[in-house]
Amino acid sequence: MGIIIKIGTSLLGLLFLLIVIYFVRKGSLRPSYVILWIIISLFLLSIPLVENVYIYLSYNILGFQNATHVIYIILIGFLFVYSFYLTIKFNKISDQVQILISYTAILEKENQQKYLK
């Protein structure tokens, strides 16, 4: 792996980690939602540090000719998992919104009745 790619991925990983930490500190991101993003940052940071592990994984275990393919697959895998997690989350929120719309509508009607009495 070239030195430029190593520096590039480390910087990207570090930048990503700092951005995630910044938003968690600001309160815009809940810690439970950012676990996967932190793992991705750490993974990017780990590439130049444990390069040999990925090379070993790709040549000896997975049978890839190029170590970068393993990195792509891991990154895409992360994104799949995260999209699926978000779909489940979205579904839950959608149900909750439906309950809230129904409930607020009923409460509003009951409140109006109280004022009209």
Add this chain to the structure above:
Amino acid sequence: MSKHKVLIAVIAFNEDKNIESVLLDLTTNNWGYDIIVINNGSNDNTTEICARIGIPVISHCINTGNSFGTVLTYFMYAFRNGYDIVCQFDGDGQHLAAELINIVNPIKDGDADYVIGSRFITGEGYQSYSIRRIVIKILSYIIGKILGYNITDITSGFRAYNTKVIFYFAKIYRKEIFDGNQLLLLSHYFGAKIKEVPVIMEERLHGESEFKLIPALAFPVEGIINILGCLLQSNNLRTLRGLYGNNN
């Protein structure tokens, strides 16, 4: 006349041209039921017209899609106010107040927990457009196979439910409902007895129906996906029936 407390939930979304005649039909034929209008986020004068006639309205702050977005609201309202029977009644003029007794009677007699008013049994009155009718037939056939008896009109918005179904949707299964297939299958898995009775429907009075080209194309796909979804959930839903089966 009746010892059962009956609620008629009129579903309305931008129906200011139709709602007045629908409500007058319901009030003149009233045999002892309460009427509530569920306004699904209309931005016209639907609420004002209902207020003028003196019918209470529950207004959604935003539109929740098709009429199935209002199902949870009337179940929750019926549960909070102790109704024994709740009927869904469309605010577009397709349903007739004189036919209400046909869908309420099987519940009063204890023959069913969930009654569907079907326009296809006798074939009288408005029958919907042909492509949609074919899709309804196919979906009804699939649902019929799952239930073990024939259903002819799974999309009918003219339905009545008893306390068992009200309790289930208001307290146990509080989730988004997308279409009639889902509502029917969920009720079936919860142990509700389903019955279809013949009714006569009319064509909507004014304006376009909620069914347009893209929704009409998506309708069979969504139908099948919802049926598959319910089949996958069936074991869990049957477990729920075991837990709450005796609650009426």
